[in-house]
Amino acid sequence: MTKNLLYVFLGIFCFFEIHAQDKNTDITLEKELREIVKDFKGLAGVYVYNLKTRQEAGIHADSVFPTASVVKVPILAGLFNKIEKGELSLFDTLIYNKERVYGGSGLMQFFKDSTRTDLRSAAALMITYSDNVTSIWSQELAGGGEEINNLMEGLGLEHTRVNSRTPGREDLWKKYGWGQTTPREMAGLLIKMRNRELVSEAASDEMYRMMTNSFYTDYALSQIPPYVQTAAKQGxxxxxxxxxxxxxxxxxxxxxxxxxxxxxxTSWEYENEAWVLQRKISAFLWNYFEPESTWKPAKNSDNLVRGLKY
Structure with missing residues (x-):
C-alpha cells in the first residue's frame, strides 16, 4: 500500500515536472514573482518571457484584465494593417477640429481648431503620450473595434479585444473598459512585433520604433538603465x-x-500600490536577467518625477 502510494506521488511529480519542461517554465523566477505579488491588495497578473532562453514565468497569466491605454497597441497594429493593404498612408493628412476634444492623457486636445497634421504624428502621439484624441481617431481609421478584433483573432489571440465603440461588446465595456487582454497575450503581441511578424517586417519595425519612445518613465522603465532600449506602453x-x-x-x-x-x-500618487509593484517587478527582472549589472536608479531620482526638491 505504502509502495503503491509512493508510485502515485512519483507519477504526479513527474507529470508536473514534464509539463513545466514542455512549457519551458522558469520555476525559480515564477516562485520569486509569486512572492512579490502575494500581498497586493487586488488581483495582479504577470507574464515574463525571455526571448533568448525561451523560458517563461507567469502569475494569472491567462486571466483577463482591463487594458486601459494598453489597448492602443492593438489599435496601432490595426492602423498598420490598413497601411499594409494600401488603404492608409503614414502621411495621410488629418484635420483636427474641436469636436474631437477628449479629456485625459495626451496633447491633441490642446491643439487649435483646424490644425493640420498627419497619420504618422497621430500614431506617434497615441503611443508616446498615450493621447486619447488620436487613439479614438486611430481606432476609427483602423476600421473600428470590430476590424481590430478580427485582426487579433487572426493572430490567435482569444481574449485581446477592443470593447469601447464596438457594437455587441457593450457589456464587456462595462466590465473591462476600453479593452481587455491577458498578460500572456499582450506580451505575445509585442513579441510578434519585435520578431517582425506583426502585419509585416516593415510595419513591425516602424511600430517598434514608436514603442521605444514612451513618455511615461516613472513606473517600470525607471528601474531599467536609461541607455538600454525599451519598447513600452502603459495603461x-x-x-x-x-x-x-x-x-x-x-x-x-x-x-x-x-x-x-x-x-x-485608487490614488494617483507616486506611491500608488500598483505602481510600486510595477517598479518592484521591473527592478527584480533587470537584476535577475542581468546579474552582472551594477546599475541602480540614482539617489533621489524619484524626487524628479514627484516634483520634490533634492
Missing amino acids: MVNQSRSELVMVNAPGGDYVFYIATKNNED
Whole structure:
C-alpha cells in the first residue's frame, strides 16, 4: 500500500515536472514573482518571457484584465494593417477640429481648431503620450473595434479585444473598459512585433520604433538603465494599472506584462500600490536577467518625477 502510494506521488511529480519542461517554465523566477505579488491588495497578473532562453514565468497569466491605454497597441497594429493593404498612408493628412476634444492623457486636445497634421504624428502621439484624441481617431481609421478584433483573432489571440465603440461588446465595456487582454497575450503581441511578424517586417519595425519612445518613465522603465532600449506602453484607470515592456537587454531581450484589477488603492500618487509593484517587478527582472549589472536608479531620482526638491 505504502509502495503503491509512493508510485502515485512519483507519477504526479513527474507529470508536473514534464509539463513545466514542455512549457519551458522558469520555476525559480515564477516562485520569486509569486512572492512579490502575494500581498497586493487586488488581483495582479504577470507574464515574463525571455526571448533568448525561451523560458517563461507567469502569475494569472491567462486571466483577463482591463487594458486601459494598453489597448492602443492593438489599435496601432490595426492602423498598420490598413497601411499594409494600401488603404492608409503614414502621411495621410488629418484635420483636427474641436469636436474631437477628449479629456485625459495626451496633447491633441490642446491643439487649435483646424490644425493640420498627419497619420504618422497621430500614431506617434497615441503611443508616446498615450493621447486619447488620436487613439479614438486611430481606432476609427483602423476600421473600428470590430476590424481590430478580427485582426487579433487572426493572430490567435482569444481574449485581446477592443470593447469601447464596438457594437455587441457593450457589456464587456462595462466590465473591462476600453479593452481587455491577458498578460500572456499582450506580451505575445509585442513579441510578434519585435520578431517582425506583426502585419509585416516593415510595419513591425516602424511600430517598434514608436514603442521605444514612451513618455511615461516613472513606473517600470525607471528601474531599467536609461541607455538600454525599451519598447513600452502603459495603461491606467482608478482600479487597474498595467504596463507592457520589452527590454533589449545586453544579455538577451525579455518582455513582461504586469496587469492589475480590483485595486484597493485608487490614488494617483507616486506611491500608488500598483505602481510600486510595477517598479518592484521591473527592478527584480533587470537584476535577475542581468546579474552582472551594477546599475541602480540614482539617489533621489524619484524626487524628479514627484516634483520634490533634492
